[in-house]
Amino acid sequence: MKSLKSIVTASSLTSLMLVATILIGTTSIIYYVHQTLGEIEEALPITLSRQERDVGVLISDVSELIHAVHLAQIKPGRNDIDSVRRGVEKIEKHLEKIRESYSFNDLIGASAIHAVINPAIFDVGNWINHGIYDFPPDSPQTLQLVEQRAADANREARALYEDTADTALRILSLQSYRMGMFRKVTIATLAVLSTVSAVLVFFIIWQQHTFHALRQSEEQIRFRANFDPVTMLANRPNFIEHLNEAVVQSRRTGTLTALLFIDLDRFKNINDSLGHDLGDKLLEQVGRRISDCVRSTDMVARLGGDEFTVLLPYLPDEMRASLIAREILEHLSRPFLLQGHEVYTSASIGITLCPGDGKVASTLLKNADMAMYRAKETGRNTFRFFTARMTARASQFLELDKDLRSALKQSQFFMEYQPIYDLGQNAIAGVEALLRWRHPQKGLIMPDAFIPVAEETGLIVDMGLWVLKRACEEAMDWRQGGRETRPYLAVNISMRQFKGGFGQDQMAAILEETGFPADCLVLEITESLLIEEDEKIYQALGSLRDMGIRLAVDDFGTGYSALNYLRHFPINLLKIDRSFIRDMVEDEGDARLVETIISMARGMGLVMVAEGVETAQQRELLRELKCKMVQGYLYSRPVSPAKIGALLTREISNRLPALHSATMSA
């Protein structure tokens, strides 16, 4: 990037200099031509007038000569002949000077003067020195001829003089016309030349621009192909490429390479509550913090969503990898500041080592992912190294899925029921249906061990329908009896069931088939269902409420726990999670939290149910806090339908005060 930028600035600098040079060059050439032409024009008349003057002098010389000849004719004598001779010499000298000072190119030229005047003066000089045809030089005949020859020269000189002036004028105007033309042509040529060069320079600049833009978009495409635009970290393909190289290197040199798989805990909650823009900002900061924890030779990448990876080649030992993982966790647990919001997050990290755990990139990625899930399961905000046992777990998952499918067909499932008590009335207000699996080889399996698998594979959709129908059927039996108010039936519904199409139609069919009254049914759903912004789920919940069915939020407090979210949903009950009840006796903070939740729930017209009540202390504290209902081992463990029936009958025989239908109202 840097070198490209310098190339671009250098090339635009060169083009700028080129433009400047051309402009300066063109201007100075025009100036020079203009100046020279001006000088020539000024010099021309001077030359012409000099020639005129010279011819003029010649004429007066010749006139003087003629005068001298006349004197000699009147009074022939030695002195007068000498003065004629001097006149001739003077003219000859003058002619000589003209020949020397005029060049061939001069306008009139020495040759013209010589051709006309020279022969006449030559004859005059010869005759005066030697005489002619036996006449001595000073004889009247000779003088007569000399006079005639001198008059010839004079006439010729005058004609030449007139000619000179004429020609000079003609040549001057011709010359100035030519000069004008020459100047125009020169300027036009220069103008064309400079235009052409300017166009050329602009073309070069334009080309450079296009080239630059091309380079930039090329660069951008390359960047997009290799980097994640949100965090500016390497993307998946880029990372895989580096991972492959590192694996090859590691195997060849026997050095240790670690792969860290980092997944943010509950990122979805943050994304949903703060919006995607802030979610992206968080990811960006997370990427930066992870990068801060590694060496410059290590590679940090974002695979997508809230998943990050770190490649640590050339490690001295695996301790180093765990130290880096711990540092990353520590960095990520500090608060993030997102547009004034202080946001907390944590991460779970899976670590795998090369060449020990795997020899190809795909295996290593799978291992690290598995180890990350393990870290999540063991309580988040922690890291786990991949172990061979994890692969065994993965195959267990597949086996479990296979077993579950046949379990449904072979009726290995059954229901247990746990009563929910009204604290004030001290009577059973409802009963929660809980699924059990009797595995032919492994014995009784509790739902926590198989529900997550069924949710992941989608089997929960069919399984959930079976549960609903079975629970309604069985409840018809144990609800018989002499009670005035019959306890409600609570059934757990997984979020995955709604996505699988569970709703009004299936519910209505089950109610009709079993004859169970809709207004005695409570569906328990988890918070995550409400946070998910899914129109389909909203509608399904709405139509169930319209049927008279009530809804309870299960495990409240473990997820996002924003009470105002609940306002938008047709919720009737709130089941506060077992973990709060467990700690509330010892933990002042938890007790206060429970109190706050209870008072807020009451304000919103929701009925509070406390789960996992195991001790009398907890019960009393809940009573003080004015919790409406309780459920837990203190009252009863989940039991068979027959036992639930017996519990209800015993309640009647104990002649407890009659319960009224207000049980359900807050």
Ligand code: C2E
């Ligand atoms: P949950 O809905 O929170 O159900 C209450 C769980 O707490 C039950 O465990 C119950 O046995 C346990 N529990 C009740 N009182 C106490 C107590 O005082 N102390 C302690 N330590 N535990 C108590 P279970 O039956 O093992 O069910 C576990 C979870 O499996 C349920 O949690 C529920 O989320 C899920 N589940 C059970 N049956 C179904 C079902 O039919 N459909 C779906 N979707 N989920 C089910």
Ligand code: CA
């Ligand atoms: Ca439940």
Ligand code: CA
């Ligand atoms: Ca619960």
